[in-house]
Amino acid sequence: MRVLVAGRTGQLAVELLERLPRDGHKVVALEAPELDLTDPESIRRAVEQAAPEAIINAAAYTAVDKAESQRDLAFAVNAIGAGMLAAAAAARDLPFLHVSTDYVFSGDGGAPYDEDASTGPMGVYGESKLAGERAVLAANPRSAIIRTAWVCSPHGANFVKTMLRLGREREAVSVVADQHGAPTFAADLADAMARMLPRLAAAPAGDPAFGVFHLTGAPWTTWHGFAEAIFAGAAARGHKVPRLSAITTADYPTPARRPADGRLQCGRITRIHGIEAADWRQSLSRCLDALIGPQTQNS
Numbered sequence: 001m002r003v004l005v006a007g008r009t010g011q012l013a014v015e016l017l018e019r020l021p022r023d024g025h026k027v028v029a030l031e032a033p034e035l036d037l038t039d040p041e042s043i044r045r046a047v048e049q050a051a052p053e054a055i056i057n058a059a060a061y062t063a064v065d066k067a068e069s070q071r072d073l074a075f076a077v078n079a080i081g082a083g084m085l086a087a088a089a090a091a092r093d094l095p096f097l098h099v100s101t102d103y104v105f106s107g108d109g110g111a112p113y114d115e116d117a118s119t120g121p122m123g124v125y126g127e128s129k130l131a132g133e134r135a136v137l138a139a140n141p142r143s144a145i146i147r148t149a150w151v152c153s154p155h156g157a158n159f160v161k162t163m164l165r166l167g168r169e170r171e172a173v174s175v176v177a178d179q180h181g182a183p184t185f186a187a188d189l190a191d192a193m194a195r196m197l198p199r200l201a202a203a204p205a206g207d208p209a210f211g212v213f214h215l216t217g218a219p220w221t222t223w224h225g226f227a228e229a230i231f232a233g234a235a236a237r238g239h240k241v242p243r244l245s246a247i248t249t250a251d252y253p254t255p256a257r258r259p260a261d262g263r264l265q266c267g268r269i270t271r272i273h274g275i276e277a278a279d280w281r282q283s284l285s286r287c288l289d290a291l292i293g294p295q296t297q298n299s
């Protein structure tokens with residue numbers, strides 16, 4: 001299938017470019033200026049020239065703290081831009097695969113969120129992504145939206161790379177242990193999308209293949225638990241690692257508030273698309289192999 005991917009150098013886009021062709025798909029991946037989500041004319045032109053059979057939106061404004069002071073830009077990309085791209089897909093009756101976030105939730109629920117749980121974002125990024133979900137669903141009835149979380153990969157900016165950098169620079173690192181969720185590796189997310197595409201391409205509007213799905217890695221942890229696993233993996237690959245301490249959100253003030261419990265229940269994507277959450281510890285190991293090299297000791 002010929003797939004247009006919005007985004008080219010982001011974490012997810014890079015993995016889609018690498019993985020979709022393995023399933024026989026042809027990928028055209030474009031980002032600004034060729035495909036700028038804030039420029040309707042560039043969207044029109046990119047879709048016309050690529051003439052795809054499906055469109056995936058892997059482009060987004062993802063700077064959570066900066067979004068607090070760049071509300072207009074966050075909404076232009078994540079809400080209005082996503083909606084315009086979904087509409088361009090709808091105009092050609094193409095399926096649209098979009099990505100959203102655990103940050104659409106407040107994190108106050110006290111239990112993992114299922115796909116129908118009430119949203120209530122704590123910050124501008126989450127608000128803009130929630131507005132994007134609504135814009136996409138309104139613009140194109142053949143849309144599937146995957147809410148995921150804590151995305152990491154060997155490319156781009158992410159928590160794994162931040163921890164490895166801090167580990168090199170400092171003797172000690174402190175990470176919040178009271179925010180719960182689950183890491184998701186971009187490669188696993190790209191594989192899930194590859195698996196969904198044929199069904200989405202064949203399904204008519206109204207089919208259960210469309211709608212909102214949750215997909216993160218498993219098992220659930222905290223940012224501190226994730227940092228522990230990252231440093232254990234780095235140590236097993238012969239790297240010097242810092243002392244890691246557990247702190248609370250109150251000890252680590254940030255411009256944006258983040259959900260205390262953003263765990264996502266991932267049942268629907270298993271029931272409808274046969275996709276199971278991947279074990280993020282194995283994906284982390286592959287990511288560290290790519291970033292550092294293979295393991296030299298048992299961890």
Ligand SMILES: NC(=O)C1=CN([C@@H]2O[C@H](COP(=O)(O)OP(=O)(O)OC[C@H]3O[C@@H](n4cnc5c(N)ncnc54)[C@H](OP(=O)(O)O)[C@@H]3O)[C@@H](O)[C@H]2O)C=CC1
Pocket residue numbers: 006007008009010011012013031032035036037038057058059060061062077081099100101102129148149150151152156157
């Ligand atoms: N990263 C995470 O932890 C999580 C991400 N998500 C969602 O997953 C999806 C993929 O995220 P991820 O790959 O990590 O994101 P990245 O930040 O790695 O990549 C986003 C890409 O979008 C591009 N982009 C930004 N603005 C525009 C624009 N106006 N037009 C076209 N392209 C633009 C960026 O380009 P440039 O670098 O030039 O700005 C970048 O290449 C997004 O929808 C995100 O919201 C969900 C949960 C967690």
Ligand SMILES: Cc1cn([C@H]2C[C@H](O)[C@@H](COP(=O)(O)OP(=O)(O)O[C@H]3O[C@@H](C)C(=O)[C@@H](O)[C@H]3O)O2)c(=O)[nH]c1=O
Pocket residue numbers: 062063064065101102103148149150151158159162166173174175176179223252254258
């Ligand atoms: C760097 C660092 C962060 N933290 C905390 C801050 C925050 O609560 C948590 C994660 O920090 P980050 O800023 O790396 O992560 P953040 O940018 O909040 O990551 C989010 O990105 C967006 C795009 C999403 O959609 C979310 O799912 C999520 O992945 O760890 C520490 O406690 N110590 C540290 O040294």
Ligand SMILES: [Mg+2]
Pocket residue numbers: 062063064
């Ligand atoms: Mg960040």
